[in-house]
Each structure stands twice: as C-alpha cells, then as structure tokens.
Amino acid sequence: MFAIPSPSLSLLPFMSTSDSPREQPVPTTLSYEQVQELGRELDEMRARTVAKLGSEDREYIYKIIKAQRGLEITGRALMYLPFLPPAWLAGVGALVLSKILDNMEIGHNVMHGQYDWMREPEFNSQVFEWDTVCPADQWKHSHNYMHHTFTNIVGKDRDIGYSLLRMDEGQKWNPYYLGNPVYAFFLMLLFEWGVMLHDLEIENVVKGKRKWHDVKPLLGGMWRKAGKQVLKDYLIFPALTGPFFASTVVGNVGANLIRNLWTYSIIFCGHFPTGVQTFTEDETSDESQGEWYVRQMLGSANIEGSPLFHIMSGNLSHQIEHHLFPDLPAHRYPELAPEVEALCEKYGLPYNSGGFFNQIGSVWGKIFKLALPNSLTGSKPTVGVIVERKKVAA
Amino acid sequence: MTLHQKSRRPRLPSTFSLLSLFEAMATPHALDRYLELVDPMTTVRDLRAEITAVHRSTRDTVTLTMRPTQQWRGFEAGQFVQVGVVIDGVRHTRCYSPSCSQYRDDGRIELTVKAHPEGLVSQHLHRNAREGLVVSLSQADGTFHIPRPRPAGVLLISGGSGITPVLSMLRTLLDEGYSGDLTFLHYAYTESDVSHRTQLDAIAAAHDNIRIVFAYTDQEQGGDLHGFFGAEHLRSAAPWYADAETYLCGPPGLMRGVENVYADLGLEDRLHLEEFAPPLAVVTGDVGGEVSFTESGKVGDNSGLTLLEQAEEAGLTPAYGCRMGICFTCTSVKTSGCTKNIKTGETDSEPDKKIQLCVSVPVGDVAIEI
Secondary structure, three states, X not given: OOOOOOOOEEEEEEEEOOOOOOOOOOOEEEOHHHHHHHHHHHHHHHHHHXXXXXXXXXXXXXXXXXXXXXXXXXXXXXXXXXXXXXXXXXXXXXXXXXXXXXXXHHHHHHHOXXXXXXXOHHHOOOOOOOOOOOOHHHXXXXXHHHHHHOOOEOOOOOOOHHHOOOOOOOOOOOHHHHHHHHHHHHHHHOHHHHHHHHOOOHHHHHOOOOOHHHHHHHHHHHHHHHHHHHHHHHHHHHHHOHHHHHHHHHHHHHHHHHHHHHHHHHHHHHHOOOOOOOEOOOOOOOOOHHHHHHHHHHOOOEEEOOHHHXXXXXXXXXXXXXXXXXXXXXXXHHHHHHHHHHHHHHHOOOOOEEEHHHHHHHHHHHHHHOOOOHHHHOOOOEEEEEEEEEOOOO | OOOHHHOOOOOOOOOHHHHHXXXXXXXXXXXXXXXXXXXXXXXXXXXXXXXXXXXXXXXXXXXXXXXXXXXXXXXXXXXXXXXXXXXXXXXXXXXEOEOOOOOXXXXXXXXXXXXXXXXXXXXXXXXXXXXXXXXXXOOOEOOOOOOOOOOOEEEEEEEHHHHHHHHHHHHHHHHOOOOXXXXXXXXXXXXXXXXXXXXXXXXXXXXXXXXXXXXEOOOOXXXXXXXXXXXXXXXXXXXXXXXXXXXXXXXXHHHHHHXXXXXXXXXXXXXXXXXXXXXXXXXXXXXXXXXXXXXXXXXXXXXXXXXXXXXHHOOOOOOOOOOOOOXXXXXXXXXXXXXXXXXXXXXXXXXXXXXXXXXXXXXXXXXXXX
C-alpha cells in the first residue's frame, strides 16, 4: 500500500524498461475514468464472443484434433522406413507438427478452460493431459494461475526469466547472468523439461523459502508423467520398429527437440520483445478489472503471420488477445485482434506486434543485452504509458 | 459429472497386455480418443449407445431404441441412465429410465422421452433423434427397483412421463412369468397422452393376473378412472393394495397425492418412489436459500458471497488460484441449483455442471460437490 499526497488522484507510471519502436514522444496518460471505460469495452467484447460460441468452435477443435491424430499416426508409421531418408524425414516432420498442435492449439488452450463450455470430458481443463513431460496440473498452477494473474509483475510472474534468465532490467544483475545467452540456448533445446521443472520454483527451494514437503508431491507427479512420455517415445515406439530401433529413437528425439525450439520461440515472443512493459507489485496492488486489462495489453506482444502460422503457434501469436481473454477459444483471437488494436489506438496505447523474425530477434537481443549490468548497456527506463489510479488511502 | 468417467475397465483377460501396450502408445490420451475418430461405437473404455430405432408414439413423446457399446453392464427395472447429446456444440446430459424389460434379448435399451415445453434435451431428441445417432451413456444407477424375491402383489402407479421406470418393471415381471396380483395404474391428461397404450392393452389381454388401469385427469369419458388420485382410485384399482408393494413415479402433484393417502393408511413402508427433480426455476431478487457442500456435508445460509468465499466461511479449503475467473483452479461440480456468474451476469440452472467457484454466486438453493 502506498500513500500519495495528490488531492484525489495519484499518478503512477507504468514503467517501460526499454525503447519502444512505436514509442510516442510524449507519454500517453490514461485517466482513471478512461481505464474504467476501456475495461467496460473489453468486457463487452468478451460477452459478444461468448454469445457466439457453439457448433462452429466445436467443429474447429475437432478438426484440429483429427489433423493432430492423423499426423501422429503418419509420423509413427513412417519411422518404419528409415532406409528411405525422405520418408523418414517426413515422419519426423509429421511428428513435430503433431506435437506442436497437441501442445499449443490443443493442450495449452484446452487447459485454459477455453473449451470447458462444450462439457465434453476429453476437452475439459480439469482432466486434459498433453504430449509433453510436464504434468497438466502443475503447468496449470504455474501458467494459468501464476503467470496469467501476475503477468509481467517483476518478482511475482515467474515466466520472467523462468528463474534462470535475466529478462528484465528490474531483475538485479549479478555475475551469474553473464551466461544469460548460454542458459537461454539450453532452455530452448530442453524447453519441455524446463516447463516441467517450472512449478518446483527451484530458486525458492535453494533460498529456503520453499520446504521439501511442498516439493515432494510435485516430483512424484513429474516422475509419473515424464516416465510415461519417455517410455512411449524412447522405448515402446522404437522397440515396435524392431531393427530400426536406433533410427526411431533419433527421429523421436529430433521431433521433441524441434518442438521445443518452436514452442520456446513462440512463447518468448509473447512477453519479451522490445516495447513490452513490466510492472512492480506496488503499481499493481488492488487493481481494478480495467487496470488488469491495461497491464495485460502493455505486457504482451503479438506476432504477425499467416493463418497457418497462427494455428501452429496455438494462436499465441495473438498473445495480447490471449492475455485479455485467456479462456476464450483461441481461434477467435484473429477476429478479435482488429477490435483490440482499434481500442489501443483510441486510447493511445501501444499495440506491440511484429513479424516473427523481428520479434524473436528482439528477444535474443534482450537476452544478450541483459547479460550485462544496466550501467554498461546504457539504457534508462522511460515512461511509456501513465495510468492514473484512484487515490489509495494510506 | 462426466459420463465417461463412470465406465469401468471391461474384462478382457486375453487381450489385456495388448490393450495396455496400445494404451501406453496412446499416452497421454486415452485410446478411445483415437478409436472414436474412426468409429464412435468402437471404444475400449467409454460407454456409448447408437440409436437403432425411433418411434413417436404420441404427439410429444419419442421412444428410442439404443444399442450400447460392450461396456454396458445392464440395468435393473426402475433404474435410470444418463444420456448425453450435443446441442449447439455443447454436450447436455439428462437422466432417463429405460422402459423395456431388463431381459431384452438383443441387449438394447428403450427410452421414452417426453418433450417438455422447457426441456432443451427432450425437445432436441423429439425433433432430431434419428437412427445412427451416437449418444454418450452412463451405467445404470438408482435404488428404485423391485427386490428379490419378488413381492406377492405389486401395484405400479405412474403419471405422464413417469411411466418409463414402472413400465420397465411391468415388462420385466412379465418376462419372469410373474404370477402374483399386479395392477398398473397410469395417469394421463387424456387418452391420447398415453404412450405405449397399445402394448399395455395387449399385455392386459394376454395375462389374467394383470390389470391395466388408465386414469384421465382432463377427460371424463373413456378409460377406467377420472380425476386425481385418491383412496377410491386405490381401492378400485387394487383392492389388495395393503398386502402389496407399491412403486410410484410421476409428476410432483401425483407423488404428493399418493404419499398423503399412504401416510393416512399407515402404509408408508409399502410405498417406493422415484422422484425426478423438475427443472429449477431461475430465482431472481434477494439473496436467499441454502448452500450445501455435498462431499463435506456442510450446509449454510446463502450469504450472497461467491461460492468460493462461502465454502471458506464454512471451514472448507477448496483449491483456488486467481480468484478472478481466469485460471480454472477452483472449478467444481454444481449438482443442483441456480448460480450466477458475476463476470458475465449469466445464470445457470443446469444440474451436474462444472462451474468456477470464485466467480459464481448462488441464486437460491445450491448444492456443490466439495
């Protein structure tokens, strides 16, 4: 809680930590009333979409499921043809696509509750499991709850750096971070394992903030889930291809690896490109729904691309829309995007969007830059958007 | 509650190891998630049924014959099943009692569905049920059935769509060659509202010990009795009622009428009934009603707070996360009652529905499975 002596309203900068390509020379100021009005408009947008949900959305997700299952079966079958390199490579490719669809457009979105309204047991967020080593329940805690509630709040949103990297100037530098790009590279290769370990909060265990008995049940869940995944990909399917055991293992390792590379890249483009803002706990205490919306918009970034690109990214290329409406079916985000962008324009807010190579380049740039202390990189925090908040009593 | 969770492992000793290999290959998804894409009726775990015949016997009822998948474990006459159909992309499940004998040769079940004016599922089935439609099905459940050995005398009383479980009892007793006294007393508005009338007439004609009595509440001619149930109806339909067991299913008015008469006669022990809860009217206005948490057995007055807060006030510790409706950690099953989503303003009175506790407030009586 913080006291500000202004007569009725307090001015609080939502700090921007780096130069934005679309930064206005004069910072935008949103009045308290404007923020409330913006919140109402977004609530209405959400209600309009909810009213439309029906057979079309059901057919869409079943179509994706069919494609994913078809690709998976094709991929597994082509592993029997390692003596025909193009066929084997196509098999790896099919498996990559299958795993990407499973993890992103299906798994991530179903576990957000986006299809709970269908009341279909296999598409319910409470019971769904995905084709990766991280158990669904642990991911829903670290992602749906921690990340989506405390988005971009330094010290609370553990997606900032995944307790491994320095991704924001607000994170205090120390010499460990000289290895930032190296850690990021290994996190990219082993991303599914990093996601699996995320909910352990290892850094808090090391610091003694988290007790062993809190962590133990999580380890049991990981052992069971990852065990099944490893058994399937690295033992059962290879064994079923008999003499081609080794080539099938290589193919499956490759598919998991490429999937990791892709999911890491898409996810890092969601919150770390240049221009994305971070927040402090003080700034965001006792937020209204409208203020929460504004934080989601300022803290997320989109990737531009073709419809196929959006599907293969689980529509996380529409990260801004996803963070505003995490439980709306993701294939609706493209139709919402122009409306959200228009709202941003109306209120003078940045709408951070760029091509894939632009965004991922800017992410890697930040990873390299933040390996060094702020004093060496010479950047200084600049104010992007000022949000006037209602006076908070001391 | 989901239907598919209810199905148990089928007994497949010879193929068990092969099945577990296939399941390991399909992990983390269930094998049925692959099989259903080829044929929805080929499942290893999930219980479903295919509609094989559709017959509309009155203007507002439809009788469906269904072939369940291999997981089906049969039913006892009087029990109910849950049937799930997709309407506008949403799967809706409702309870129906089979109306056929539990000994049907072909293992199929027959359901008679009355299209209620407000009934989403019954209206949908009445209009759209067709041969080949695959629905989800639960195993049979419910304690409303006739014990063994069968009683010496049986009186079956039904009204309207309550005919189905008692008709199943009648047909089952017939298949067993039941030789005791049996009366089937059925209430309908008029003659044309009676489903299965021709079959019932045929049964009465073929069996000396069986009496079918039709009582019409809105029709003064024809049939056997007129008006509402009372002690005279009972005496006229089954003079031996005091020595028999009575099985009753029908609308609330009939249920109350029969219960009162049996209470007056001191025969409560001989009356067995099945109550289908009528759809709850959406209550608006002031905060009221009771909130019951069924798993923990706690009940409290509705304080108007969210269900998560009310559960916590009752000393429970349901899992939660964001407390603003985004993370779905607190999702729980609302077994009955009406709730309002404070985010969307929508009210919901469907039973057995998963709701988010942190953004739901009860409107009147609500039961939550925590």
